[in-house]
Amino acid sequence: MPAADRSNHVGESQGFVLSRGLEQAAGRPALAANDGSLRLFAELTADPDRLDARPQEAYPALLASLQPGWTVRLLQLFWPDPALRREFVELVSHWEGQPDGEPGTDGRALLKEGLLLHLQESALPFTRRTIVEFVYPGEEGAAWWDGLPGLLAAYGLQFRPLSAEEILELAARVFNLTFD
DSSP states (O other): OOHHHHTTSTTOOHHHHTOOOEEEETTEEEEEOTTSOEEEEEEEEEOTTOTTOOHHHHHHHHHHTOOTTOEEEEEEEEEEOHHHHHHHHHHHHTOOOOOTTOTTHHHHHHHHHHHHHHHHHSOOOEEEEEEEEEEEOSHHHHHHHHHHHHHHHTTTEEEEEOOHHHHHHHHHHHHOTTOO
């Protein structure tokens, strides 16, 4: 199979592994794949304020809007999430002990110290992230990419393009399957 055809093969990560760094695609950061194609990336999330989010209806609408020959991948990745830990540490750090002389002062302080120690030494929690990869076909794909936030918002989904730093972090995460 020619190299250009292989890079679009479903399930292969060769485009990441042999990437040539970051370039611009119509003013957007894009990963330059081994075959010269440019890859745009965005994260999809369900709007937490909308209980009627319907991703099962959004995905067919996204796919139906593609032009023949275009390539889109949906990546479901497990990603370390330090925000959850930071929030819990902040809550625990603000625990106040019992007033002096009240029973239970030592126990609560010991619990607080034990929780903070455990959090410092335990692994980060993971969260599942949904990433859209779009093989940029040229200017005709720019309008489609720019229209995705509106299309997906109708289904309660948020579409956030990844920055250059986030694309590099994504590539590193795909390479490093041990989650170090």
